[in-house]
Amino acid sequence: MVGLYKSDIKNPLLRWVDSRLPILSIVQKEYGVFPTPKNFNYFWAFGGLAMVNLMIMIATGIFLAMSYTPHINMAFDSVERIMRDVNYGWLLRYAHANGASMFFIVVYIHLFRGLYYGSYKAPRELLWMLGVVLLLLMMATAFMGYVLPWGQMSFWGATVITNLFSAIPLVGEPIVHWLWGGFSVANPTLNRFFSLHYLLPFVIVGVVFLHVVALHITGSNNPLGIEPKGPQDTLPFHPYYTVKDSVAICVYFMVFAMLVFFFPNALGHSDNYIPANPLLTPTHIVPEWYFLPFYAILRAVPSKLGGVTLMFGAILVLFALPWLDTSPVRSARFRPVYRIVFWFLVIACIALGVVGANPPEGIWVPIGRLGTAYYFIHFLVLMPLLGKLERPLPLPESISHPVLGGGPLPGAAAVHPMEKV
Amino acid sequence: MRTLRPTLIGAALLAAAMLAAPARAAEGEAALPQVNWSFSGLFGTIDRAAAQRGFQVYDTVCSNCHSLKQAYYRDLAGIGLSEDQIKAIAAGKTVPDIDDNGQPTDRPALPSDHFRSPFPNDRAARATNNGGLPPDLSVITKAREGGADYIYALLTGYADPPAGFHMMAGLNYNKYFTGNQIAMIQPLRDGTVTYTDATNPSLDQQARDVVTFLTYIANPELEQRHRMGVKVVLFLLFLTGLSYSVKRKLWAGVEH
Amino acid sequence: MADTMSVTAHEPAHGPGPDATKRDFLKLVTGASAIIGAAAIAWPLVDSMNPSKDVLALAELEVDLTPIVQGQGIIVSWRGQPVFVRHRTEAEIKAAEAVALSELRDPEADSARIKPGHAQWLIVSGVCTHLGCIPLGNKPSDPRGTYGGWFCPCHGSQYDTSGRIRQGPAPANLPVVPYVFETDTKIKIG
Numbered sequence: 001m002v003g004l005y006k007s008d009i010k011n012p013l014l015r016w017v018d019s020r021l022p023i024l025s026i027v028q029k030e031y032g033v034f035p036t037p038k039n040f041n042y043f044w045a046f047g048g049l050a051m052v053n054l055m056i057m058i059a060t061g062i063f064l065a066m067s068y069t070p071h072i073n074m075a076f077d078s079v080e081r082i083m084r085d086v087n088y089g090w091l092l093r094y095a096h097a098n099g100a101s102m103f104f105i106v107v108y109i110h111l112f113r114g115l116y117y118g119s120y121k122a123p124r125e126l127l128w129m130l131g132v133v134l135l136l137l138m139m140a141t142a143f144m145g146y147v148l149p150w151g152q153m154s155f156w157g158a159t160v161i162t163n164l165f166s167a168i169p170l171v172g173e174p175i176v177h178w179l180w181g182g183f184s185v186a187n188p189t190l191n192r193f194f195s196l197h198y199l200l201p202f203v204i205v206g207v208v209f210l211h212v213v214a215l216h217i218t219g220s221n222n223p224l225g226i227e228p229k230g231p232q233d234t235l236p237f238h239p240y241y242t243v244k245d246s247v248a249i250c251v252y253f254m255v256f257a258m259l260v261f262f263f264p265n266a267l268g269h270s271d272n273y274i275p276a277n278p279l280l281t282p283t284h285i286v287p288e289w290y291f292l293p294f295y296a297i298l299r300a301v302p303s304k305l306g307g308v309t310l311m312f313g314a315i316l317v318l319f320a321l322p323w324l325d326t327s328p329v330r331s332a333r334f335r336p337v338y339r340i341v342f343w344f345l346v347i348a349c350i351a352l353g354v355v356g357a358n359p360p361e362g363i364w365v366p367i368g369r370l371g372t373a374y375y376f377i378h379f380l381v382l383m384p385l386l387g388k389l390e391r392p393l394p395l396p397e398s399i400s401h402p403v404l405g406g407g408p409l410p411g412a413a414a415v416h417p418m419e420k421v
Numbered sequence: 422m423r424t425l426r427p428t429l430i431g432a433a434l435l436a437a438a439m440l441a442a443p444a445r446a447a448e449g450e451a452a453l454p455q456v457n458w459s460f461s462g463l464f465g466t467i468d469r470a471a472a473q474r475g476f477q478v479y480d481t482v483c484s485n486c487h488s489l490k491q492a493y494y495r496d497l498a499g500i501g502l503s504e505d506q507i508k509a510i511a512a513g514k515t516v517p518d519i520d521d522n523g524q525p526t527d528r529p530a531l532p533s534d535h536f537r538s539p540f541p542n543d544r545a546a547r548a549t550n551n552g553g554l555p556p557d558l559s560v561i562t563k564a565r566e567g568g569a570d571y572i573y574a575l576l577t578g579y580a581d582p583p584a585g586f587h588m589m590a591g592l593n594y595n596k597y598f599t600g601n602q603i604a605m606i607q608p609l610r611d612g613t614v615t616y617t618d619a620t621n622p623s624l625d626q627q628a629r630d631v632v633t634f635l636t637y638i639a640n641p642e643l644e645q646r647h648r649m650g651v652k653v654v655l656f657l658l659f660l661t662g663l664s665y666s667v668k669r670k671l672w673a674g675v676e677h
Numbered sequence: 678m679a680d681t682m683s684v685t686a687h688e689p690a691h692g693p694g695p696d697a698t699k700r701d702f703l704k705l706v707t708g709a710s711a712i713i714g715a716a717a718i719a720w721p722l723v724d725s726m727n728p729s730k731d732v733l734a735l736a737e738l739e740v741d742l743t744p745i746v747q748g749q750g751i752i753v754s755w756r757g758q759p760v761f762v763r764h765r766t767e768a769e770i771k772a773a774e775a776v777a778l779s780e781l782r783d784p785e786a787d788s789a790r791i792k793p794g795h796a797q798w799l800i801v802s803g804v805c806t807h808l809g810c811i812p813l814g815n816k817p818s819d820p821r822g823t824y825g826g827w828f829c830p831c832h833g834s835q836y837d838t839s840g841r842i843r844q845g846p847a848p849a850n851l852p853v854v855p856y857v858f859e860t861d862t863k864i865k866i867g
Contacts, residue, residue: 063725066726067729084491084493084641084642084730085729085731086725087721087729088722089725090646091646092722240672240675243664243668246668246707246711250657250660253657254654254657257653261651262647265563270565274556283599350437351437353437495734533731533735653717656713656714659710660707663703663706663707666703667704670700670703
């Protein structure tokens with residue numbers, strides 16, 4: 001018949017549906033037989049883990065929203081009611097709060113995997129940039145979500161961060177009053193943050209869809225950083241990677257369960273169990289751990305506008321990464337200098353995190369400045385230079401030759417010159 | 422080896438996490454004493470007898486200034502009190518209500534009521550306490566760094582100020598409070614409360630008991646959470662092993 | 678580029694034999710465990726929508742009957758609705774028992790609307806079965822209608838001393854709410 005999709009489904013009922021709306025065929029193609037490099041290590045499971053995490057956050061969030069009240073006089077009490085009276089309310093709340101931490105753990109590892117193996121390089125530039133957009137959306141969602149329980153850190157964290165926008169010359173203050181819906185963080189602010197916090201995860205779902213489509217156009221990267229040459233280099237996603245990802249999912253759930261059931265408040269801040277008091281500032285205002293490195297960058301510079309610019313710049317610089325990195329080789333496995341420099345970045349980020357947790361005095365100030373300087377030097381100076389100056393190791397012929405790892409071919413086999421990617 | 426790098430990263434992150442927690446001793450407070458609680462650890466539970474004594478301490482001493490407004494009288498079932506005992510305890514308290522003419526009045530509390538507050542609002546609380554506001558204790562063991570250990574230390578940490586220490590008027594010296602000067606006068610001493618179960622009411626005993634009670638009030642789901650956690654983690658361990666062996670079998674024939 | 682690759686080279690081996698049975702068993706156990714896991718995740722979500730502890734705590738209401746004088750009734754709030762607790766006089770009980778069922782729009786014997794041995798206590802929902810107003814008649818000074826029970830001021834429905842509809846637009850008797858006698862002077866509604 002004209003216009004119907006040519007479905008390969010055997011079952012007549014499913015075939016009828018599929019020929020009019022080929023969702024089943026699409027899933028078969030994109031997640032069933034989709035050729036996936038066969039040499040993935042477990043770092044390639046983290047994208048899937050992020051998707052699982054997103055679904056858990058949306059599910060727990062929707063059920064929490066059934067009992068939460070977004071009014072300053074009732075928000076804190078409604079959260080306590082969830083913890084005490086709603087059946088499994090404590091489980092929903094702890095899963096949602098610790099799920100946010102798990103989300104950032106998974107996404108940061110996913111991001112650093114991309115940095116190490118060159119997953120951001122051509123032709124995956126747009127895939128990478130969509131990922132950075134997702135990171136920004138996640139950060140906005142998490143920031144607004146933390147305000148909702150209306151504890152001391154909720155209120156004062158919101159006050160500090162929204163005040164940053166006043167650094168914008170000329171229009172800064174009107175923008176902040178517009179954000180607040182008033183002249184300080186108050187009830188209008190809480191209400192609109194609740195609305196936006198409910199909205200953004202669905203925007204994230206949409207961008208995740210784009211992110212996966214972009215991935216399926218180019219195909220996945222792999223630890224060797226060289227493109228698959230044929231079916232001998234790939235495996236169908238199902239069952240090989242559905243099974244392997246389920247191992248990763250089990251380990252992920254174990255870590256999640258340890259947090260939720262045994263250490264539910266370990267990653268949080270005790271001050272957020274104190275109801276918000278606009279007349280009492282906590283001794284140390286700190287964001288949640290996943291914002292600490294950015295907080296350190298913000299406070300590294302004495303100027304308010306400078307700090308804000310650098311803080312946002314730290315993420316914006318990631319957008320430019322595909323063009324900052326000039327190396328013709330993707331994977332750090334074959335980049336002996338970059339491989340070490342990569343770890344300097346990791347150390348700098350961890351150090352910035354520690355700095356962010358501590359008050360901006362004493363030794364933390366120079367360390368914070370050093371870490372910030374290194375962060376920007378790494379992306380803006382080292383990455384462009386290394387690409388030009390580094391002598392990469394010879395790439396293997398293909399993913400299947402040799403089977404394990406990279407490096408020069410043994411014996412009489414010819415060593416091929418570097419592949420142009 | 423393959424797992425060396427991730428292990429090193431894990432160790433670095435752990436070290437970072439420890440450095441990230443700012444040191445307590447920065448401002449002259451003593452390090453917290455480590456206490457063995459019945460509720461510590463993966464298999465911790467709430468010691469019912471201690472919690473009941475702790476309720477007695479709260480009821481006799483603390484409730485005169487500190488509210489417990491997130492908790493309900495029916496929550497006392499979780500520390501082992503019977504329905505009749507709870508009804509009697511509640512009926513002995515009065516809570517605000519409105520009479521048939523719309524005027525404010527009092528009525529006896531029910532198990533379904535929140536714990537009564539000693540003051541109608543924050544301003545009344547401050548007025549009676551020299552401007553200080555006694556915090557609500559419903560989640561106090563989660564609302565202070567150091568948790569149960571800190572609250573215990575605070576209650577037992579009153580002492581004479583060291584020589585040369587300048588005490589401000591109306592404040593009391595405490596070894597563990599930030600700045601060492603706390604508005605609350607020492608609430609507990611040896612023998613302050615006479616326990617109904619005839620346990621010796623030393624300061625240490627009363628402090629332990631009230632902290633156990635307050636930990637229960639802050640975490641009424643604790644035992645259910647721990648029990649569920651054990652089942653979930655064991656199930657996941659089993660499922661991880663199973664899925665890993667399926668993975669190995671499946672991938673055995675593939676060169677990778 | 679990615680969609681032109683064939684994948685036939687790497688299908689997992691199929692076929693009969695001991696390996697197939699082991700594989701099927703593993704698949705079965707893993708699949709079953711995954712379903713158990715999914716159910717374990719779904720149940721707390723679903724159960725969180727069930728009545729919460731604070732709602733359940735207010736689902737039952739104890740009423741002390743001692744202050745209610747004969748001939749009077751009180752209104753209590755139970756699960757958000759009004760409930761009439763009426764202490765009937767002997768005359769009111771006799772009047773209720775004397776009514777023939779054929780006279781009733783909603784036939785129901787008085788004995789079916791009270792607890793044995795406690796005929797003087799009538800405990801019914803205080804919502805008129807017509808359109809939901811609260812009928813008058815608990816205080817002796819209230820209008821009670823021709824039948825001595827309750828009179829609904831909104832559209833004129835009249836109930837007798839057993840709370841049964843006798844006149845007016847209401848279709849049904851005032852429903853008896855679930856209750857038990859804990860002692861002779863205390864009931865628990867709900």
